[in-house]
Amino acid sequence: MLARQKKSRALVAGGRQDEAAAAIASARAALLARADKLSDPTWRGRFLRDVPENARTLDLARQWLGG
Numbered sequence: 001m002l003a004r005q006k007k008s009r010a011l012v013a014g015g016r017q018d019e020a021a022a023a024i025a026s027a028r029a030a031l032l033a034r035a036d037k038l039s040d041p042t043w044r045g046r047f048l049r050d051v052p053e054n055a056r057t058l059d060l061a062r063q064w065l066g067g
Contacts, residue, residue, distance in 0.1 A: 008060065021064055028061040 008027065011020035031054055038044040048054050 008064075012064075024057070024061050024064050027057050028065075031057050 008020045008023040011017070011023060031048070035044050035047050035054075038047055048058060
């Protein structure tokens with residue numbers, strides 16, 4: 001996920017917002033797919049919230065994509 005975050009930030013810095021939005025959307029989708037493999041909702045929440053890289057990915061997605 002970290003590589004996808006960095007790619008997204010680099011694209012934004014280069015003025016390529018549409019590509020950055022697509023990259024962070026892809027990162028969010030991949031992260032949520034991994035989280036869906038955790039059947040326990042508590043563990044799923046911790047995976048998304050408490051792993052800093054995951055939380056940053058979701059935060060960037062919220063900022064750039066809304067929702």
